[in-house]
Amino acid sequence: MDELSAGVVERLDPGSAAYVNGSGLARASPMGMGLYRIEPVGKVGSVRTPTVQLEVRPKERLGLGRLLFLLGYAGDQGFREDFVAAVEEPELWSALAESLAQLADRALSRGVLQGYLTVDEALRTVKGRIRISDQISRRPGMLVPLEVSYDEFTGDIAENRILRAALERMSQVPGVRPEVLSRLRQLKGKLAAVTRLQPGAPLPVWRASRMNTRYHAALRLAEVILRNASAEAGDGQQQSSSSFVVDMSQVFEDFVGAALREAMGSYPGEMRLRYNALFNEAVRDSDRIVVQPGAVHLLGGRPVMVYDAKYQAAADVGASPSADHYRMLACCTSLRVPTAWLIYPGAGEVKLRRILHTDIDIVEFPLDLSRPPSEILAAVADLAQQSWGEVVRQAAMGR
Template sequence: MLLEYGSIDLDLTRGQAEVVQRTGFVDVRPLTGGRWRLTAKSYVGSLVADGIELLIRPKINPENLFLLLEPGLPPAAWRQEAFDYDTSSDLLPSVIAFFARTVETTLGRGVLRSYQARQESLVALRGRVDVVGQVNRAGVLTPVACMYDEFSDDIFENRVLKAAIRLALRVPRVDAVDRRRLMRQLVALESVADAAVRLEAVDAVPMTRLNQHYAPALGLARLVLANLTLTDVRGGTPASSFMVDMNDLFQRFVTERLRRALRGRLEVVDEPTVHLGLGNRVAMQPDLVFRDTAGAVRFVGDVKYKLADDARGRSDDYYQLLAYTTAMDLPEGMLIYCRRADGRNQSTVTVKHSGKRLVARAIDLSGSPAEVEHEILLLAGAIAEASAR
């Protein structure tokens, strides 16, 4: 076991070292005597590769890892999973348990249904005649080519949940109670088609008042589909790898929480394309752009999970933020970091000649979930105040 960005020395064969290196989740460097130094990066979780199993834990409070995993759930939803993870050091079974309980709560409100367009050839007319389809039948009167809308649960949201549930059921070491939960959920979704799911399509699902209660379950389903891989290690024993990028997780968490906290005051747009040069040259994608109710851009932010070793913002991060503020003609922008090692929560750099203000602000993830929520509210208030200047 090791912590994110930490190192461990292991006896490995060259083949094992190469397999682990190819995963891209850790850096591998040779030492003397057949030993290798493995250094974790921003990924945490369980990594299984060629007979090697690594448990990489984040440095943050275990409760807050689950807070980052899925915005929008009450503390009671993750309390037990955080405890299990804290004692077992194995993230994967706890995440599957978290996912199973979230889906159970979601489907407990009823399986989501909506009208879906269908085209079928039927003995009796249903809906309206598919004129093009009927003409192509070369004079055959029956069956009739029909077009109709059916109120069905075979919709994309349910296909996402079903795909993630099937993958979760293949994970070993999941508690029997949670495995039974997942099996019951498959039964509830039995009329939903098994289909391949693209992560980009999950991200693009529009949330409305009708499907808003699906948002937490869809978020966790995406996490499972994106990060869980299944492999067979030596001896035919199934094992699972589940690696989560803390950079991506932290950015998604901050984006969602700010969107909620600033609703009605500022619109939070994640990763829009802007251009530094005239003629739409040099495309860039800031993490966060804040617009007022009239649609005008008022502020820009970039989310960075890790500070430099000296607990200061990296120079490259400041250069990037300066480019964003210049491209959008803004007087100020903000770098949003995880906790600073020196205890400071905000610092400001004023750029020579232009007077632009580059603010670095930290969110402390070492406290309780309630304390983290309070810091998000303070961050939202600082952004709202700066955007009004």
């Protein structure tokens, strides 16, 4: 179903209905006689159990490649569209599994990447350097064993741990085509000597370099999978299930913030995301009202531009007059900024709304997510240029 769908009525078993509700992707409300009304709740993705497969797709009908680009760029401003060349298949899980298999196969085609890993260990001989403070605190007065640290050249590094975890998670998804499942398991077998990440543990940190270039694309996709997908293998009477759920509002707002901050890096000043602005005079902290625009650009420590990205404001005719506009008016008033930029997904023209009895303008700026990633980023760069031009114009007018 589309994320703006009014919902559908389907026959579900209680276990599947509970899993759908627990996934956060949709709401399954009982109607009696085994029927449930399934309604989207503002998230997109897919839930799969042995008896149910539910997909909620973005209203813009974005393909998987575009969705992965938005997800990846928000976490890494250097993320490029070619880092994740997603296979576009009708079903999300098939596309994810095939994409991961292809990229992991490419990454491991020349063998498992190795690198230096710092190891802390207690040994009876000196290896590397002695950790003096640890030796004194843990073994006062003892000469051996020695607390030492040394660098070991090994395949048990962050890159391989992340890749193994993603391959393992996708291998547990029910309904993946047998040939793809076989490839995922074969690739995971190449990383059998790598430490398995514990469920729920933070992902280890890796840094892009010339040495791990062939892993980049696979790692970008692996991180997206590990942060947004869950899979539970069957055990006894329990059957396997999986979910891939993302909040498109958060994805869009994070993407716009990251892309805009990079684009504004070419201009003087400093960009701050989720800026807190005090709206009223108050003696006590409990009486303070704070407004928080998505981003504020400061020049010499003074706010000069206000931005907000609103995914839910999208409509066929553009951004809708709503509380978002009142909120931007409040931000401009609080920060003494004459122009605010409201960014929303969709096609159309830039629209200026001049607020009556004030010197404040709110500019609606559409961002067409159906365009190629390079054109989306070009549009954000155009937004940065237009907004900076407005700052220059206002400065020339002495405002």
